[in-house]
Amino acid sequence: MHPASPLVRVLQTCCRWAVFAAAALGCPQPAHAIVSGEEVSAATTSLDAVALLIGTNEQWPACAGSVAGTCVLVAPNLVLTAAHCLLQPDGLPWPELQRDFWVRFRRGAGGGVSNSFPGPGCTGEFQERRIVSISRVLGADLAVCTLESPPVGIAPIAVEYRREPVAGEQIIIAGWGFSGECLGEGNPWRLRWAGGTTAAGQQGTLLPINDCAMIPCVVCARSGGGQQGDPSVQGWAVPNLHDSGAPVLVQVACPGGSVELRVVGVVMTPTYAVGVRAWHELGGSPRLVSTLACGECAGDHDANGLTAVPDIFAFIADFMGSDARADVDGVAGVAVPDIFAFLSSWFGGCS
Secondary structure, three states, X not given: OOOOOHHHHHHHHHHHHHHHHHHHHOOOOXXXXXXXXXXOOOOOOOOOXXXXXXXXXXXXXXXXXXXXXXXXXXXXXXXXXXXXXXXXXXXXXXOOXXXXXXXEEOEOOOOOEOOEOOOOOOOOOOEEEEEEEEEEOOOXXXXXXXXXXXXXXXXXXXXXXXXXXXXXXXXXXXXXXXXXXXXXXXXXXXXEEEEEEXXXXXXXXXXXXOOEEEOOOEXXXXXXXXXXXXXXXXXXXXXXXXXXXXXXXXXXXXXXXXXXXXXXXXXXXXXXXXXXXXXXXXXXXXXXXXXXXXXXXOOOOOOOOOOOHHHHHHHHHXXXXXXXXXXXXXXXXXXXXXHHHHHHHHHHOXX
């Protein structure tokens, strides 16, 4: 990738601030909390898949480790995170047999919740799973990690890579970092969420999150002014230290008024996320399945509420171009079975 590319510039900025945070806080493994977010209640199960990423010395238990970031369960035994959470502070991979990574899910197998990480400790209502393999993709700050075994009673949040978010789209960010406006300030390591929007500007591989900047404090301003905390500014999702890898989520409306969450990206800095679609476009493996959410119809390919001839042409164009939007059969990858899945839905109509 060209050194002047936006992704490289953002990664360089991320690394500079990660080094600053590590020096200021004495953190052995920097990662990027939800500023002024709302703590997720124990009664809320939809965000149980958002977990704490913990790093330890090799063969140490997770309870002896330190926080490395946030991750999200996207399949029974797969978590998605930011790749830099799994690297040394200098950005290089850890030497073999020097580092283990664990995932701590806040809900225990019996249903109880431990919504905080008070420090090293092996007791509490939570589940921990060791990561047994890490897969990264060149060109994007993404990693898919395989767990030793799936957690009990925790539903994954499916990814949505068939489209990119558009400017101004409503999003949710959930993570385990600090709650203060400056790096390392505020109460850490409690699962919080915040509603917000994507920002105007570049979309695609990099997903801008609002219009925020670090100087080094996180200062958020909308177009025309308005600082974070201004009651006239609503709906800003602002990550902080240890929120790297936190999922960027969209809500899909379901019949009956319920909603389903979908992962469209992961946080890499307080201002940017990496779109999950980059994982597939850059050849990431294992492939991530992007299932149709409730209320969506494969036959309505242009999403205008109707099944008509233009949907056929739109699907063919995407299929011939191997575009992820043509992946409609629930199996990762664009292939012939997607044609049959689309045609079956199209002829059946969308109610």
